[in-house]
Amino acid sequence: MPERILMTGNEAMAEGAIRAGCRYYYGYPITPQNEVPEYMSRRMPEIGGTFIQSESELAAINMVLGSAATGKRAMTSSSSPGVSLKMEGISYIAGQQLPAVIANVQRGGPGLGDIGASQADYFQATKGGGHGDYRLIVLAPASVQEMADLATLAFDLADRYRNPVMILADAQIGQMMEPLVWKDYTPPADLPAKDWALTGAKGRAKNIIRSFFLYPGLLEKHNIALQEKYRLIREREVRFEETNVEDADLVIIAYGSPARVAKGLVKRGLDNAKIGLMRPITLYPFPDKRIRELALAGKDFLVVELSAGQMVEDVRLAVEGASKVGFYGRLGGAMVTIDEMAQKAKDMLKSRRASK
Amino acid sequence: MNKIPSDMDIAWCPGCGNYSILETFDKAIEQTGIDRKKLALVSGIGQAAKFPHYTKANVFNGLHGRALPAATGLKIANHELSVVITSGDGDMYGEGGNHFLHAIRRNIGVKVFVHDNQVYGLTKGQASPTSDLGFVTKVQTHGVVSVPVNPLAVAIVEDASFVARSFAGDKEHLLAMMVAALENQGGFTLLDILQPCISFNRTNTLKWYKDRVKKIDESHDPYNREAAIAMSLKWGDEIPIGIIYRSRRESFEAKTSMLAKGTLVSQYKGAAV
Numbered sequence: 149m150p151e152r153i154l155m156t157g158n159e160a161m162a163e164g165a166i167r168a169g170c171r172y173y174y175g176y177p178i179t180p181q182n183e184v185p186e187y188m189s190r191r192m193p194e195i196g197g198t199f200i201q202s203e204s205e206l207a208a209i210n211m212v213l214g215s216a217a218t219g220k221r222a223m224t225s226s227s228s229p230g231v232s233l234k235m236e237g238i239s240y241i242a243g244q245q246l247p248a249v250i251a252n253v254q255r256g257g258p259g260l261g262d263i264g265a266s267q268a269d270y271f272q273a274t275k276g277g278g279h280g281d282y283r284l285i286v287l288a289p290a291s292v293q294e295m296a297d298l299a300t301l302a303f304d305l306a307d308r309y310r311n312p313v314m315i316l317a318d319a320q321i322g323q324m325m326e327p328l329v330w331k332d333y334t335p336p337a338d339l340p341a342k343d344w345a346l347t348g349a350k351g352r353a354k355n356i357i358r359s360f361f362l363y364p365g366l367l368e369k370h371n372i373a374l375q376e377k378y379r380l381i382r383e384r385e386v387r388f389e390e391t392n393v394e395d396a397d398l399v400i401i402a403y404g405s406p407a408r409v410a411k412g413l414v415k416r417g418l419d420n421a422k423i424g425l426m427r428p429i430t431l432y433p434f435p436d437k438r439i440r441e442l443a444l445a446g447k448d449f450l451v452v453e454l455s456a457g458q459m460v461e462d463v464r465l466a467v468e469g470a471s472k473v474g475f476y477g478r479l480g481g482a483m484v485t486i487d488e489m490a491q492k493a494k495d496m497l498k499s500r501r502a503s504k
Numbered sequence: 505m506n507k508i509p510s511d512m513d514i515a516w517c518p519g520c521g522n523y524s525i526l527e528t529f530d531k532a533i534e535q536t537g538i539d540r541k542k543l544a545l546v547s548g549i550g551q552a553a554k555f556p557h558y559t560k561a562n563v564f565n566g567l568h569g570r571a572l573p574a575a576t577g578l579k580i581a582n583h584e585l586s587v588v589i590t591s592g593d594g595d596m597y598g599e600g601g602n603h604f605l606h607a608i609r610r611n612i613g614v615k616v617f618v619h620d621n622q623v624y625g626l627t628k629g630q631a632s633p634t635s636d637l638g639f640v641t642k643v644q645t646h647g648v649v650s651v652p653v654n655p656l657a658v659a660i661v662e663d664a665s666f667v668a669r670s671f672a673g674d675k676e677h678l679l680a681m682m683v684a685a686l687e688n689q690g691g692f693t694l695l696d697i698l699q700p701c702i703s704f705n706r707t708n709t710l711k712w713y714k715d716r717v718k719k720i721d722e723s724h725d726p727y728n729r730e731a732a733i734a735m736s737l738k739w740g741d742e743i744p745i746g747i748i749y750r751s752r753r754e755s756f757e758a759k760t761s762m763l764a765k766g767t768l769v770s771q772y773k774g775a776a777v
Contacts, residue, residue, distance in 0.1 A: 176599075177627035177643075185630075189643045201630060201643055204569065204599045229568070260549065260567070 152327040157295040157317065158183035158225075160328055161251060162191070164299030165223050167333050170249070171197035172222035174211040176204055176230060179263045180319040181253035184225040205230040209237030209250070216246040217357050219345025221303050225251035227319070228269050229260060232277070238312055239278030243359025245344075245374075247306030249299070250284075251315040253322035254454075256481030264481020265320035265405050270458035273316045274432045281371055283378045285313040285385065286431040288403040292326035298429070300333055307339050309381055316431060318454065320405040320483070387429035388438060391415075396424030398497055399442055401463055402452040403428050406484045410452055413486050413493070421497050431459070436466035443470040448500055450474045450493055452484055472496065511557050521672035521699035521710075522551060525619060526558055528675050532682035533559075544585045546575040548600060550592035550626050552619035561588075569599025572607045575614045582769045583757045586686065587614040594624045597633040597653045604655070608662040611691030613755040617682070618655065618694070619672075621701035622708050629704035639707060655696055656736040660729060660749045665690030667732070667749035671717045672699040673710050677745060684747060691755030698743070713743070720746030727752070 155163070162184045165173070173188040175181075185201060192199040202208040208224045215222035226234060231252040241248050254269050256262040271277075273286045285305050287298040295317060302313040344355055361367035391414050393399055400410040400423065407427040414425045426442070428435050443449070448471050451460040460475045467473055476492040478484050509515075516522045533540065545556035549568035556563040562585070566574045571589045579587045589596075596604055596618050607614070622639070624630040631644040634655070638647040659667045666688040670681040678697065685695045698717065700710040724746070725731060732749035757763050765771060 177594075177624050177630045179627055182627055182630075182643075186642050190645050193646060203601060203633065 150329045152329055154325055154327050155292055156183050156323060156325050157289070157292045158253065158322040159187045160292045160296040161225075161289075161299045161315065161317070161322075162187035164296035165249065165303065166191055166195065166197070167330070168221065168300040168303040169335065170221040170223050170303060171195070172212070172215040172220055173197070174200045174202050174208040174222070174224050175226065176202050176208050178227045178230045180255060180323050181225050181227050181251070183322070184251065184253075205233035206237065209234040209241075212248050212250070213237055213241050213244070213246060216241065216248040217244070217346050219342035219347065221247075221249075221307075223249040223251070225253065227253050227255045228257050228266065231269065231272070235272070235278040238284070239276075239280050239282060240359050241312045242278070242282035242284065243280060244357050245310040246312065246357065247303070247310050248312045249302045249306055249315065250312060251299075251317060254316065254318045256479075262481040263319060265318040265454055265483060266481055267318060267404060267406070267454040268456070268458065268479075269316065270431065270453070270455060273314050274434070274462075282374065283311075283381070283432055285309065285311055285381060285433075287313065287315050288429060288431050289315065289317050289321055290404050290407045290427060291321070292324065293328040294429075295321060296328055296330070304336055304339065305385065307342070308336075309377055310344070311377065311381070316404070318404050319481070382433040385430060386433045386435050386437070388435040389427045389429060391425040391427075392422075393424035393426055393442065395422050396447055397422045397500060398450060398493055399424045399426050399447050400450045400452055400489070400493070401426050401428070401439070401459070403431060403459070404454075406452045406454060409484050409486050409489060413489055416486070418490055418493055421493070423493055428459075434462050434466070436462065439463055439466040440468070440470070443467040446471065448472040448474070448496055450476060450489075450496055452489060453477045454482075454484065455479070472500065514558055515554060516551060517703050519702045520551070521621065521701070522555065522619060524672045524675055525617075525678070525697060525699065526555060528678045528682060529617075530559060531679055532686055535679070535683050536686045538586050538686060542585050544578055544587045546571050546578060546587060546589045546614075548591055548595040550595040550624075552590050552592035553595060555590035555619075569595055569603065571595065572600055572603040572614070572616070576607060576610070576612050579612055579614050579757070580760075580763075580768065582767045583613065583763055584767050588686075589614055589616045591616065591618050592625070593618060593620045593622060593632040593634040597655055601633065601653070605658070605662065608659055608664045608692045610756045611663070611665060611753055613665070613691045613693070613757050615685050615688075615693040616695065617685070618696045619699045620655075620696050621699045621705055623701050623705040625701050625704055636707070641704075654736060654739075655694065656748055657733060659692070659694045660732050660736055663751050663753050664692040664694055664749070665751050665753065665755065666693040666747070667736070668694070668747045669696045669698065669743075669745045671713055671745050672697055673714055674717070674745070677719065681747070690751065691753065698745070716741060716743045717745045718742050720744045720748065726750040
C-alpha cells in the first residue's frame with residue numbers, strides 16, 4: 149500500500165509544485181496561505197531552487213513573470229486582497245503568453261475582509277480580474293490530495309498552452325490536514341518545446357516576449373490568436389467529478405469546500421429523494437456542455453457557493469432556462485451547513501413535484 | 505456571558521511593546537493639548553495599524569502599505585488636522601516603501617509613527633524590511649540575506665522635516681520624542697520607535713534594545729545633515745535614540761497657494777465637488 153502522508157492543503161500544494169519542477173517561488177506574507185511560503189523557504193534551498201519573500205505582492209508576480217520568461221516553472225501564491233494586487237501582472241503574463249502558476253487561497257472580502265474561507269473571487273479568477281480579453285485556466289481543489297495533484301497539473305497546463313493557471317482554493321482547503329499519497333511525476337512527453345523562452349540569443353534569432361502591439365491591426369491579430377487558444381482549452385481541458393448524477397432529479401453543483409459538504413449530503417441521502425453532485429474541477433474551462441446535457445435530461449440544479457452567487461451565473465448560462473437553477477450561498481467567510489443545504493434541496497424538490 | 509468581540513478590544517499579545525506606545529501616545533496628546541476632534545489617525549495593515557481603534561480620534565484604517573497616500577489626501581483636504589500615521593516596519597518600509605520615498609520628497613506635513621519591531625507580527629513571524637542580516641525565522645530559515653532598510657538615513661537623504669528614533673522600553677524618552685514630533689510645524693515627520701515583539705522576535709528583545717540604545721548627546725546639531733547621516737548609520741552595539749535630523753524645507757501645504765486661503769474643506773463647504 150502506498151504511504152499516506154498527513155499534510156495541510158497549503159503544504160501539499162507547495163510540495164506538488166516542487167514535484168512538478170517548480171524551482172522559483174516568490175511571495176509576500178498573508179493569512180491564510182503563509183504555510184506555502186514557509187514550506188517553499190525550507191524546501192527550495194534543499195533542491196537547488198529559489199525562494200524570495202518579496203517586498204510586496206506586485207514584486208512577487210513580476211518576479212514570476214521574469215522567471216517564466218526564461219522558460220522556467222515559476223509560482224506565486226497569496227490570498228484574496230493580495231491576489232487583487234497581482235492582477236496587473238497577471239494580465240501582462242496572459243498577454244505575453246507566459247506559463248506561470250498563481251494560487252489564491254481565498255478569504256472573505258471585499259476589501260480586507262476576514263480570514264475565513266470564501267469563494268467570492270470566482271468572477272475575478274474566471275472572468276479576468278485584470279484588464280483586457282484574457283482567460284486564466286482555473287483549477288479548484290476540494291481536498292489536500294487535489295491541492296497536490298492540481299498544483300502539478302497546473303504547471304503542465306501552463307506549459308501546454310503558454311498561459312497562466314490559477315489554483316483557486318479557499319482557507320478551509322488550505323488550512324486543513326488530510327492524508328495524501330504522492331504519485332510519481334514525469335512531465336507529459338508531448339509538451340511543446342519552449343523555443344520562445346529568453347535564454348540568450350546566441351546562435352539563434354532573437355525571441356521577443358511582449359503584450360505591447362502598437363502597429364495598427366497587430367493587437368487584434370494577437371487577441372484573435374489568444375481567443376483561438378482559449379477555444380482549444382475549452383474543448384480539451386474540462387474536468388469535473390460526478391456523484392449519483394445519472395439517476396438524480398436534483399443535482400447540486402459546488403466546488404472546493406462546499407463540494408465536500410454537498411458530497412456529505414448526497415451520501416447521507418435526503419428522504420429517498422434522488423440527489424446528486426457535480427463538482428467542477430476546472431472553473432475555466434467551465435463544464436457547461438455537461439451541465440446543459442443534464443438540464444436537457446430534465447434535472448434541476450442547486451448551486452452552492454461561498455459567495456453571493458457567482459458560479460451560479462455560469463450554470464444559468466449553460467442551462468439557458470431548460471430547467472430550474474436554485475442557489476444557496478454563505479457570505480464573508482462563513483461556511484455552508486449540511487442542514488441548510490438539505491432544506492434548500494427539499495424546497496426545490498417540493499416545487500419540482502408540485503409543477504409536474 | 506459571551507461577549508461579542510469588537511474592533512475596540514485590544515488584540516495585541518500581553519507584554520507587547522505596543523501597550524507602552526499607546527499609553528505614551530495618549531500622554532503626548534494630553535501634553536501637546538491637541539484637540540482630539542482635530543486629530544486624525546491613519547493606518548494600513550499590521551499590528552501597529554490596529555492602534556487607531558484603541559484610542560480616541562478620527563480614524564481611517566485603510567489598505568496594507570497605503571496609509572501614506574490616504575493620509576496625504578486627508579491632509580490636503582483639511583490641513584488644519586493633526587494627521588498621525590501609526591504603521592509598522594512591514595507596512596511602511598515594505599509594502600508602502602515607494603509611498604514613503606515620495607511622501608518625503610513632497611514633504612507633506614503628516615506625522616509617521618513607525619512601530620519598528622524588525623518582524624512581521626500579524627502574519628506570525630516573517631522577516632521584515634528592517635530585520636537584521638542573518639535573522640532566522642520560519643520563512644527565512646537560512647537567515648535574512650538582504651541588508652535592512654535604513655529608514656532614518658533614507659528620510660534624511662530625501663530631506664524630511666523631522667527624523668527621530670525612540671524606544672518603547674523608555675517611556676520618558678518616547679514621550680519627549682512624540683511631543684517633539686507632534687509639535688513639529690514643518691513637513692514630513694518620521695518617528696521610528698524600536699519595539700520588542702515578544703512572540704515572533706526572540707533576537708531583538710527588550711534587553712537587546714536596552715543594552716544598545718543610547719540617547720543622542722546634546723552637542724548633536726540636527727540641522728547638520730552630514731552629521732545626521734553619520735548618526736543614522738549607527739546600528740549594532742550602540743543605537744542612537746533622539747532627534748537625528750531637522751530640515752527648514754517648506755512643507756507641501758505651505759508651498760501650495762490654494763491652501764493659503766484656508767482648508768479645502770472650508771473653501772468648498774456645501775459645494776457638491
